Amino acid sequence: MAKVVPLFSGSKGNCYYIGSGNEGVLVDAGRSCKQIEQALALNSVDIAGIHAVFVTHEHIDHCSALRVLAKKYKLDVYASKGTMDALINSHKVESETKLHIIEREAVVGDILVNRIDTPHDAAESCCYRVISPDGKSALIATDMGYMTDGVRAAAAMSDFAVIESNHDIEMLKTGPYPYPLKRRILSDRGHLSNEACAVELAELVKGGTLRLMLGHLSEQNNTPGIAIRTSAAELERAGLKYNSDYTLDVAPAEATLKSVIF
Template identity: 40%
Template sequence: MGLRFTVLASGSTGNATLVQTEDATVLVDAGLSARKLEGLMKEREVEGSQLDAVLITHEHSDHIKGLGAFARKYELPVYANEATWESMHKHLGKLDPQQRHILPTGGAAEFGGTLGRMRVQSYAISHDAAEPVGYCFYSGEAKLSLVTDLGYMSDKVKQQVMDSDVMVLESNHDPELLRMGRYPWNIKRRILSDLGHLSNEAAGDALSELVTDRLQRVYLAHLSLDHNLQDLARMTVNNILESRGFFFKRDEFALRDTHHDRATPWDEVRRR
């Protein structure tokens, strides 16, 4: 099996991703109801009782909506930094203190045994939350990076996610669709700010600095239902890459979709 993952759901209505090796299975975020999480996981033949941990990126409801009920039901360890715990604990209901694990920003954790050990590295991102983070996953030589919910891609973030084999990258909105949309201006301004979300153009710009011979697939994630389209996101990112001189053969590199209401297929992450 090596390292593999499935994005169960991605977007403002809820976020959750499963990452798995032979010996470890972790859930990143639990922004759907416990029942919905169970259903999506069952479609990928994973039960809640199989999870070794839940990792939380930040405390917004689309990332923790089902966390309390889900963690209680399966008595799961939950990992987040101190500031995120402080901001989210009141929304979770009562959890056994033994389920509460601190993973400091910039810290690492390991799960599983020698057959399929998984290492998780936390890194800081820019978003309007207490202390938001992204995660990189390693198993053997394989590297998967989850890069969503950030207002801009800093040099430090680029260093963290460089040399990924597969990346899940935010491509949240088209700026013109957002400006013309129905949201109040204060919300639009927040989304467009350095503490908001990456636009299609920002995703393409960042990706143009992250393409290496090693990077094989990029999943465009956290797309706005109101201010983006999958075809538009892919086209915008691809056009920026081509304008920077990147032209790929079909088996070299691919942009792939994520969905707000269904899971992506399992994807094996391997070193090229």
């Protein structure tokens, strides 16, 4: 039996715990070390059982605690080569930290982690599918301008998937962001919209991935209610009933008591 604890998700920072038994890993470390420690404690996760951080990309909302957290708890750090170079060059990790380039997969204890590349305006961004010793798997897939075939296939093979539902397109277009930022978010190297996410979720549920969570919601251009309604409406059009044929939730922006057993 394994579980995912979405510690933080969104514009202010991102961090997920995925573990089985007494061991686990973090995907990203985008809040302060103290905030991550408190969120883990709130969810009864012993940080002593965490052995590694898998970093999706070098943007600060995904790695702000990395330097302190890795040094304090002697955690291994995994990332693509492009991301690792960016982390080193920006001094977001220390040279004495145990750094690992992940090409396709990595093994941490009894946990297997697959890397899947994502289209985003970063050095070499990716997402991760984490597989527990009993074969159950969870995918954390955010920060992507569109859903690639690789991410789609990884989601279809997962028992639980967090998929980015970053923004409502109309809220973004009419909101306060400057035009260049709006264009970047809407581009193929930006973020997945509610509408694009909803279409993908319908296909995933029809394919058998029934436990879903929406991640990385924009604080300015989205709300949990709008994101849920957009996905639920698309799933209903596909003949699927909310919380009957599938489960759907939103990853919290701030620390709360929330975990998913899969």
